[in-house]
Amino acid sequence: MTPPDHSRKPAYDSGTDIAARLLGWYDAHHRDLPWRVSPRDQARGVEPDPYRVWLSEVMLQQTTVEAVKAYFQAFLERWPTVEALGAASSDDVMKAWAGLGYYSRARNLKACADQITSQDGRFPDTEAGLRALPGIGAYTAAAIAAIAFKRPAAVVDGNVERVVSRLFSIETPLPLAKPEIRAHVEKMLSQERPGDFAQAMMDLGATICTPRRPRCMLCPLRQDCSAILSGDPEFYPVKLAKPEKPSRRGAAYVAIRHDGAILLRKRPEKGLLGGMTEVPTSDWTARIDGATGMDAAPFSANWRPCGIINHVFTHFALELAVYSAQVDFTVAPQGFFWSRPGWINDEALPTVMKKAIEAAMPGSTQKGPHKRKA
DNA sequence: GACACGTGGCA
DNA sequence: TTGCCAAGTGT
Numbered sequence: 001m002t003p004p005d006h007s008r009k010p011a012y013d014s015g016t017d018i019a020a021r022l023l024g025w026y027d028a029h030h031r032d033l034p035w036r037v038s039p040r041d042q043a044r045g046v047e048p049d050p051y052r053v054w055l056s057e058v059m060l061q062q063t064t065v066e067a068v069k070a071y072f073q074a075f076l077e078r079w080p081t082v083e084a085l086g087a088a089s090s091d092d093v094m095k096a097w098a099g100l101g102y103y104s105r106a107r108n109l110k111a112c113a114d115q116i117t118s119q120d121g122r123f124p125d126t127e128a129g130l131r132a133l134p135g136i137g138a139y140t141a142a143a144i145a146a147i148a149f150k151r152p153a154a155v156v157d158g159n160v161e162r163v164v165s166r167l168f169s170i171e172t173p174l175p176l177a178k179p180e181i182r183a184h185v186e187k188m189l190s191q192e193r194p195g196d197f198a199q200a201m202m203d204l205g206a207t208i209c210t211p212r213r214p215r216c217m218l219c220p221l222r223q224d225c226s227a228i229l230s231g232d233p234e235f236y237p238v239k240l241a242k243p244e245k246p247s248r249r250g251a252a253y254v255a256i257r258h259d260g261a262i263l264l265r266k267r268p269e270k271g272l273l274g275g276m277t278e279v280p281t282s283d284w285t286a287r288i289d290g291a292t293g294m295d296a297a298p299f300s301a302n303w304r305p306c307g308i309i310n311h312v313f314t315h316f317a318l319e320l321a322v323y324s325a326q327v328d329f330t331v332a333p334q335g336f337f338w339s340r341p342g343w344i345n346d347e348a349l350p351t352v353m354k355k356a357i358e359a360a361m362p363g364s365t366q367k368g369p370h371k372r373k374a
Numbered sequence: 375g376a377c378a379c380g381t382g383g384c385a
Numbered sequence: 386t387t388g389c390c391a392a393g394t395g396t
């Protein structure tokens with residue numbers, strides 16, 4: 001009979017221990033977030049509201065916590081329940097989402113609220129049921145199932161991918177390593193506190209196991225971590241190289257009426273900035289020498305150049321030449337409409353369009369979620 | 375699997 | 386300035 005060999009620890013002799021250490025750390029060091037029910041409050045009997053969990057998770061898709069906070073509060077104040085959101089107009093939802101990005105999320109959010117409302121007003125309480133709803137993919141379904149319904153679902157986001165890649169020194173590059181990472185999470189997760197386990201993994205990734213300069217000395221899992229032994233935990237996760245980001249150029253035209261109203265139009269429902277509002281622009285071409293002057297203007301006017309704005313989208317960078325003109329007509333041309341004078345921040349304008357308007361009319365736009373005037 | 379899809383912060 | 390990164394989903 002040979003003594004147990006502790007020199008090389010099997011990967012899963014301590015899956016439960018990892019969860020226990022992580023949850024202990026979470027109880028003491030979790031972040032307080034507007035959509036979160038803390039372990040202490042859960043112990044007092046406070047139950048997570050599936051609507052708030054869903055709303056926050058959709059907003060948090062590819063979006064920072066800091067950016068989401070104000071939008072979450074604004075949405076919750078205006079639409080406190082899924083029924084309220086279902087009763088809202090799509091226009092109002094798009095306006096309230098303006099500035100947060102990935103606008104298909106807002107369309108799917110509204111579609112999902114409509115679907116829930118038209119049925120029994122309740123969210124499905126299983127991963128599969130949630131996964132079938134618009135805007136809810138693998139991650140969000142697992143997150144809602146775990147956090148709102150205590151299902152032992154494997155919640156795998158970018159944070160979890162990084163934490164697990166480091167715990168096990170996974171050399172397979174992302175996104176190829178996703179199945180491997182998911183398998184690890186399924187074995188480690190807490191059956192007793194799946195929601196807190198998921199949030200603890202994400203908090204750990206956000207505050208300790210950060211992309212750069214991870215704070216390993218403070219990590220509750222340092223004794224479990226393989227990457228820390230390598231001396232360079234930052235090396236993980238290994239990722240496939242990203243393709244180069246192309247550039248496009250175009251022109252934007254800010255037509256201003258005598259009373260300050262700005263001429264706008266609505267973009268097509270699908271595609272880039274789908275369903276959002278814009279000032280008229282030329283095509284955005286990949287050609288460096290593309291026509292970006294006033295020759296692409298929607299109509300003849302005394303167009304005056306007022307600078308260049310740069311904006312980076314996910315898959316290309318845009319350089320937009322901005323022109324403005326005072327116009328003397330009062331009826332909007334076909335396909336256009338006038339913003340209410342002084343209410344430009346009430347429109348569903350994506351950030352790139354606010355930048356263009358700001359270049360033409362300094363001081364006219366504001367950042368952050370749309371706030372209705374009293 | 376590949377690609378489309380926003381924005382802001384940080385080194 | 387440039388590139389990377391952040392609680393991904395839909396097609």
